[in-house]
Amino acid sequence: MDKLKIAAEKKSPICIGLDTELSYLPKSLLQKDIALSEKLFLFNKEIIDATEDLAACFKVQIAFYEALGMEGLLAYKNTLAYLKRQGLLSIGDIKRGDIQSTQAKYVEGHLRGDFEADMVTLSAYMGEDALSPFYEDLKRGDKGVFVLLHTSNPSAGDLQNLQAGEKKVYEHMGDLLEKWGAPFIGEEGFSAIGAVAGLTYPKEFALLSKRYPKMFFLIPGYGAQGGKGEDLQQVFRDGIHGVVNSSRGIITAHLHKPEGEHFAIHCREKALAMKEDLCRW
Amino acid sequence: MDKLKIAAEKKSPICIGLDTELSYLPKSLLQKDIALSEKLFLFNKEIIDATEDLAACFKVQIAFYEALGMEGLLAYKNTLAYLKRQGLLSIGDIKRGDIQSTQAKYVEGHLRGDFEADMVTLSAYMGEDALSPFYEDLKRGDKGVFVLLHTSNPSAGDLQNLQAGEKKVYEHMGDLLEKWGAPFIGEEGFSAIGAVAGLTYPKEFALLSKRYPKMFFLIPGYGAQGGKGEDLQQVFRDGIHGVVNSSRGIITAHLHKPEGEHFAIHCREKALAMKEDLCRW
Numbered sequence A, B: 001m002d003k004l005k006i007a008a009e010k011k012s013p014i015c016i017g018l019d020t021e022l023s024y025l026p027k028s029l030l031q032k033d034i035a036l037s038e039k040l041f042l043f044n045k046e047i048i049d050a051t052e053d054l055a056a057c058f059k060v061q062i063a064f065y066e067a068l069g070m071e072g073l074l075a076y077k078n079t080l081a082y083l084k085r086q087g088l089l090s091i092g093d094i095k096r097g098d099i100q101s102t103q104a105k106y107v108e109g110h111l112r113g114d115f116e117a118d119m120v121t122l123s124a125y126m127g128e129d130a131l132s133p134f135y136e137d138l139k140r141g142d143k144g145v146f147v148l149l150h151t152s153n154p155s156a157g158d159l160q161n162l163q164a165g166e167k168k169v170y171e172h173m174g175d176l177l178e179k180w181g182a183p184f185i186g187e188e189g190f191s192a193i194g195a196v197a198g199l200t201y202p203k204e205f206a207l208l209s210k211r212y213p214k215m216f217f218l219i220p221g222y223g224a225q226g227g228k229g230e231d232l233q234q235v236f237r238d239g240i241h242g243v244v245n246s247s248r249g250i251i252t253a254h255l256h257k258p259e260g261e262h263f264a265i266h267c268r269e270k271a272l273a274m275k276e277d278l279c280r281w
Helices: A001-010 A035-053 A062-066 A068-086 A100-112 A132-137 A156-162 A168-183 A203-211 A229-238 A264-278 B002-010 B034-049 B060-064 B069-085 B099-111 B130-141 B155-158 B169-184 B202-211 B229-236 B264-278
Strands: A014-018 A055-059 A090-096 A119-122 A144-150 A192-197 A218-220 A242-246 B014-017 B057-061 B091-098 B119-122 B144-150 B195-199 B217-219 B242-246
Touching: A001 A242, A014 A035, A014 A264, A014 B217, A035 A068, A035 A264, A035 B202, A055 A068, A062 A068, A062 A090, A062 B099, A062 B155, A062 B202, A068 B069, A090 A264, A100 A119, A100 A132, A100 B169, A132 A168, A144 A156, A144 A168, A144 A203, A144 B034, A156 A168, A192 B014, A203 A229, A203 B202, A218 B130, A229 A264, A229 B144, A242 A264, B002 B119, B002 B242, B014 B034, B014 B060, B014 B264, B057 B060, B057 B069, B060 B069, B060 B091, B060 B202, B069 B091, B069 B155, B091 B099, B099 B119, B099 B130, B130 B144, B130 B169, B144 B169, B144 B202, B155 B169, B169 B202, B195 B202, B202 B217, B202 B229, B217 B264, B229 B264, B242 B264
Parallel strands: A014 A055, A014 A242, A055 A090, A090 A119, A119 A144, A144 A192, A192 A218, A218 A242, B014 B057, B014 B242, B057 B091, B091 B119, B119 B144, B144 B195, B195 B217, B217 B242
Antiparallel strands: none
16 A cells, blocks of 8 residues: 555545546557457556656556456456556556455465556445455565445445444444554555445545554545546545546546547546646645 | 245255365365366366255355455356256345445346346345345346344444344344345245245244245254254244255365365265255155
8 A cells, every 4th residue: 555655645646547438448459450359458558658757656447457358357367467557556446355265266366366456445234354365465565455435336334334333334334444553554554455335425434534543545436427626635634545547537537529540638638627626725 | 035945845955065265175286277257167167066956045155255356256157057057046146235336236147147146145234225125126026135133243232233123133133124025026935035944043043034934044063063953943844944054064075085086975965964854744
C-alpha cells in the first residue's frame, strides 16, 4: 500500500478502470487483422500510455475479459504484464472469496501466476479464511488487497446495512478488516489490507475513513455511478488515504468524437478533468 | 434446478468436485508429451467417464484452473464443454459477486460464453445486484445459481453468524434468497436460486432446509472438511433437496495406490462408498 499512497500523492488519487468492452474499441482497431486479445490489449495499452503520468494505478475488471472467453483472458494477462513492465501499479478486480484452500489457489493465480497484479479485490462473506491465504504475500510488503466493505451499488444495503447490535454489518466488517490488517501496516501508515467503499454514499464514506485511519480505500462510484469530486474534498483534506476509480467515464471518452489515430487523447483529457475535480482541496 | 433434482434422485445426490491440481495427476499422464491443458482435461475426463452414472452433477472450481493460468483455464473450458456434450450437469464454482453491470459480464462468460455451465455459484454481499443480471437466464428455465448462505469453512461465522435483530446475518441472507427466488420456482418445486450451506454445521443446515422448503442446496463440507453422511440422513429423509459435494475425497482416491492405466477406478470406488454413506435413509 506504501507504493500506492506515494503514487497517489505524486500523480493523483485516480485509479483508471480498464473495464474494456468490444464496443469501446475504435473501428480502426476493431478492423485490424489481429487476434481479438491483441485488439483488446492494444486498446488498454493506448489508454495506459496516454494517462500513466496522471493515474496512481490501473484497475482491470476481470469480468469484462471473462465475458470474452479465452481471448479476453489473454488480454487481461497481457495488460497486467504490460503494467508491470512499465513499473505501473495494478489492481486485479476479481472480488474472489472462498474457503482457505481455494483462496490459496487465487493467490497462486493472481498475486504470483499468469494473472499477477500488485493488488487484488476480495470478498469476505466467508470471514477471515478469504484473507489468510494472502497474508504470506502481504507480509513481504509489495502486495495489497482491497476487501468489500461498503459498496457503491444500489442494493449495497440489502446485507451491508443490516443493524447487528450497535453496529451495521458493514461496520462489523470494517472492524474485522482493521483487526486483520493490523500486522501489515507499512511505512506510510496504511495496512496492506485496504477496503472498497463507494463514493455514492458520501456520508458513510466520511465516517468510515475517520473510523479507520490506517485503512487505504479503493473508492468506486465516481462519474458514471453518480459520485462527485466535492464529496471527496472533505474526506481527502487531511491527506490522501484512498484512490478513486473511474472506468467508463475515462475509457469511453473517445466515443461519439470524430475518430482519429489517437483516440486515447480524449481519455487523457477526461483523466485530467477528473484530476482537477478531485484535487481542488 | 428441476434437472438437478431429477438427476439427484435417479443417480445420487452426489456432486463431484473437480478441484484438479497438478499433484493429483498420475505420473503416466503428467509425462505425456501434450499440453498442460490437455493433461488436466484428460484427468477430469477419466473421472467424469468413470463416475457419471453415480453423480448428479460435476462442480468445477475455477480457482484451481486460474492458479495454472491460461493453460488451466483452457482445461476449465474444455471440461465444461465435455460435460455439456455428454449431457451431464455442471456447476461453475466461481462465487462471483459484483455490481450489476459487472455481474452481467459474468453471465456472458459463465452462463453463455466460453465457460458456459448449467449453474454457477455466486456471492451476494453486494445484495440483489449480484443476482438480478442472472434473472433473464433463470427465467428460461435451464440455468440455476447457488448463492453463499452458510458456508462450511472455519471462519464462516465471522460475518454470517452476527446477530442482526432476531435473526443471524445468514438467516437474513436466506430470507432474501427465498424472496428473490420466488419467481423462479420450477416444476419440481424448487427455485432456480439455490444456496450454498455447509455440512460442517449440521444443526444449522437442518434448520435452514426446513425454513426454506423451496430452496435447493449445494452442500460442501463432506469428507475432507469433516461432514458425515449421517448428518444428512435426517435432513434428506423427506426427499432430496440438495446435492452434496466431494472434491478431494473422490478425485485423489488413486493417490498412494499402485499406479495403473485406470486410476479413475479408485475414484469410482470412493464415489460408490459415498453414495452408500449418503443414501442409507
